[in-house]
Amino acid sequence: MQDFNNTYDKENIFAKILRGEIPCSKVYENEFCLAFNDINPQADIHVLVIPKKEYISMDDFSSKASSEEINSFFRAVGEVARKLGVDNSGYRIIANHGADSHQEVPHFHVHILGGNSLGTLLVKGGK
Numbered sequence: 001m002q003d004f005n006n007t008y009d010k011e012n013i014f015a016k017i018l019r020g021e022i023p024c025s026k027v028y029e030n031e032f033c034l035a036f037n038d039i040n041p042q043a044d045i046h047v048l049v050i051p052k053k054e055y056i057s058m059d060d061f062s063s064k065a066s067s068e069e070i071n072s073f074f075r076a077v078g079e080v081a082r083k084l085g086v087d088n089s090g091y092r093i094i095a096n097h098g099a100d101s102h103q104e105v106p107h108f109h110v111h112i113l114g115g116n117s118l119g120t121l122l123v124k125g126g127k
C-alpha cells in the first residue's frame, strides 16, 4: 500500500510529466507549479494543479512547503480557474489525501472541476 506520509515515489505519473517523460495538455505554468487537463475528465472542465517540487499529498505540502510555494500554489489555482472561465459559473476544488480518499497519484494535486453543474459534493458517507 502507498504510504502517503513517508517517501516520495519519483516514478509516479506526475513526476514523469514534470520531467517531460510523459506529455500533458498544459493549461498554465509558473515557477512553482504546473496545471494540465485531467486525462479522464469527470466534468466538462477538469484541470489538475500540481507543485513542481516533490510533495506526496496535501498533508506533506502543507507541512513542508515554503510560504512562498504555498502562496504561489493557491494563487495559481485561482488564476487557472479564472483562465478557464469558471470563476463566474462556479467550480469545485478537490485534493485527495491518502487511502480513504482514494488518492491515486502520490504527488500533491488539486482538481479544478467545472463547466457544468456538479451535483452534490459526495454520495452519503462516500460509499
Ligand code: 5GP
Pocket (backbone or CB within 6 Å): 013, 022, 024, 025, 036, 037, 038, 039, 040, 041, 095, 096, 102, 103, 104, 105, 106
Ligand atoms: P487522485 O485520485 O490521485 O486525486 O487523482 C489523480 C488524477 O490523475 C485522476 O483524476 C486521473 O484521471 C489523473 N491522471 C492519472 N494519470 C494521468 C496522466 O497520465 N495524465 C493526466 N493528465 N492525468 C492523469
